[in-house]
Amino acid sequence: MHLTTVILDGSTRAGRVEGDEVVILDAPDVGAVFAQGGSAELGRSISFTDAQLAPMVTAPDKIVCVGVNYLDHVAEMGRDKPAAPTYFAKYRSALIGARDDIALPSPDISTDIDWEVELAIVIGSTVRDASADEALAAIGGYTVLNDVSVRDYQRRTTQFLAGKTFEGMTPLGPVVVTRDELGDGSGLAISSAIDGVVKQSSSTSELCFNCIDIVQDLSRIITLEPGDVIATGTPGGVGAARTPPEWMVNGTVVRCSIEGIGETVNCCRLPG
């Protein structure tokens, strides 16, 4: 099943996508569909192509990001292969819809704006201290997250958070594909393109820690809840690792695609 979250009459609604039709459901977002264990139809449909998409989960309790989790990206960033998953967070106000503009910070704050296509897990059911089987069963589905990064803020201290949680810069969508279609999320082509030029191209089979590993490990630390979003890391090809570095600027269009899910397509916009 392909679920989505749209903006309708000034609030958000979950929907089930069938072809170009979004069948509106009785839930405010995909997280609520999982929390409710499924949601009734409201007897209304809209066009998916024309829909204004919200972040798939509008206010997740947790957004967990995994860093340095593709071997090629580990190499390009000059890091060692990790012995454990590297976690950092984003706050909810970072999230935008899959077709929204990315709110660039004012140039006097930063111009080092980078792209990172990532497979994101959306948790479907509560899980703590999970076995591998329980970890898989707790995955509700998968979506695309562009972990847009303000690199100089990411690197001004040891901790990534500052450069990862700028407001309105993290696209999440366009749909959540339920686990029955994608299993453990491995074997999916994953890519990004800047103004039509492919920059990242890999497979989710290249993850150092796969989706089951991550959910299992995280569940030793905290209870994961329906709607929690876990971004699993980005493959090689980011702008910071290029010579010279490449950054997104006002008007740049960034497209992030994952096989079997779809794509986020966002234009970078300076304020004002």
Add this chain to the structure above:
Amino acid sequence: MHLTTVILDGSTRAGRVEGDEVVILDAPDVGAVFAQGGSAELGRSISFTDAQLAPMVTAPDKIVCVGVNYLDHVAEMGRDKPAAPTYFAKYRSALIGARDDIALPSPDISTDIDWEVELAIVIGSTVRDASADEALAAIGGYTVLNDVSVRDYQRRTTQFLAGKTFEGMTPLGPVVVTRDELGDGSGLAISSAIDGVVKQSSSTSELCFNCIDIVQDLSRIITLEPGDVIATGTPGGVGAARTPPEWMVNGTVVRCSIEGIGETVNCCRLPG
């Protein structure tokens, strides 16, 4: 004014503390009192001494922590004086009340459990791209946070989050003292004690980045909202920096005190 959040009849309620009396207010927690711009009395009082305290903000939109922010702690951890504030996050399920037990992880997960007394800011009003004056005006009040840390998880990768957000390990309270009483939060004695032995003793005037600096800097990245909690860092004297290292164990009582606010007193408890 001293505000608090108590558990009453199975849910949480804000209150105003007057001597040993908690005057119950029409708000679910201190964050809501700030968001409402003040809350009406409900005509009921309880004893502060006997009250079951909740975290002062039960579900903050953001918990931001500042690392390596006291010069003596920077030195003991072998780090350089920072050029910018070091931010990391906690998730909400880490928070507990000022008198609750700290839920130790099972010993096969970790036994490296450390204490960190911190002055925490509670944001009182929405602020973005703040001047210094606006940053100060956005501070609703101050409380005590014990940033209990699972050191081996904190250090297993470059990113602190894993060791900082274990569930049910971060006491927050016992009251929020409004800004009119404590100004910019400087000049306050801050200390922690383990089973009655003082381990940390400093002043909030030793902060590398003070409360105004932090709110101002964060507000360039994200909008801060009423109820957001910002832990400003811990002074020297943590267990990890001692020779040999000292950890909290089952039955350890940790007391974190800040002049003019009060103290968290929590007992560490293994599961089961």
